[in-house]
Amino acid sequence: MHALTAADRPWAAGAVLLAGRGPVIAVAEAAGWAVRYCAYDPETDAGVELPPDARVPATVDTPFDLASLTKLFTSVAAVQQIERGTLGMDARVGDYLPDFHAAAAHGITVRQLLTHTSGLRPELPFHDCPDDATRLALLRAEAPTGQPGRYRYSDLNMLLLQSVLERITGRSLDVLVQEGITRPLGMTSTAFGPCRGAAATEDQRRPWAKADRGMLRGVVHDENAWALGGVAGHAGLFSTAPDLAVFCRALLAGGSYGPARILGPDFVELLLTPPGLGFAVDQPWFMGELAGDGAAGHTGFTGTSLVLDPRTDTFLVLLANTVHPRRRPPDSGPRARLATRLARAVI
Structure with missing residues (x-):
């Protein structure tokens, strides 16, 4: 995990990894910074770092901008x-x-x-x-x-x-999301923004971005979701790794978590059966060796991803701010490698 956030140009400024099987959380770990930079300097092509005492460390409970995980x-x-x-x-x-x-x-x-x-x-x-x-x-x-x-x-x-x-x-x-999903499941840290305490994303400025908004924290990163008021079908939700673990557990358990039921088993199967409804199915480029026998999930542009594997009853949540201090060409190699490590551990 620390390898993802170390070095001068890390994969992400901060990251949270949570993995589990059945009702057991096997790994819950945070590394790096929820807020590391105050700006991006295009002349040096580097982030302008905050003083050490002004940075905010990432914790397991840090909320992140989910980006396209909202689609799920x-x-x-x-x-x-x-x-x-x-x-x-x-x-x-x-x-x-x-x-x-x-x-x-x-x-x-x-x-x-x-x-x-x-x-x-x-x-x-x-x-x-x-x-x-x-x-x-x-x-x-x-x-x-x-x-x-x-x-x-x-x-x-x-x-x-x-x-x-x-x-x-x-x-x-x-x-609809609150009444039908997050409230029944007790996902109290999952909602559309603004979100206090969230990990920072981008120093959003043209020409690398589509709007001039400055360093973003707690407001949606996606420019179109922002223009639509922050509530959009494709982006806008914020959440934590423990909350997303509950979401994963509910789907892997046929739509129920404790006394709450958000879907019947047949409709969860409909959701996750190839080609998937909203969910991507068996995509090695971010699922690594978990892909191949019905694993389902999605990625988010800000650095987030989620994978469920019904075959082994396992799940993997990775939240990161790869766009802090600015967006770069996407690299899902770390996502795939972490999923592969989970797959091998289960086997």
């Missing part, structure tokens, strides 16, 4: 509505959102949103829009640019799914 919660919220019969897996988005004309005209389905097979492009520049009405108009007018049915990862899938969920329930996504 949006997906669970959707499958909850499928279980209740209020949402159809193969229903067309236009049946719920007739005013989203492009999605309706192209027959995009709920299943395509959950499996990233709608053909929608990866993102839209909501961060450059002057107001919410313009952002909504962009999403309503967005038609697929890729071949429907072929995998193409897109934040827009989860934003459309968010719109569907909010339309059919009359509740906002943050309320």
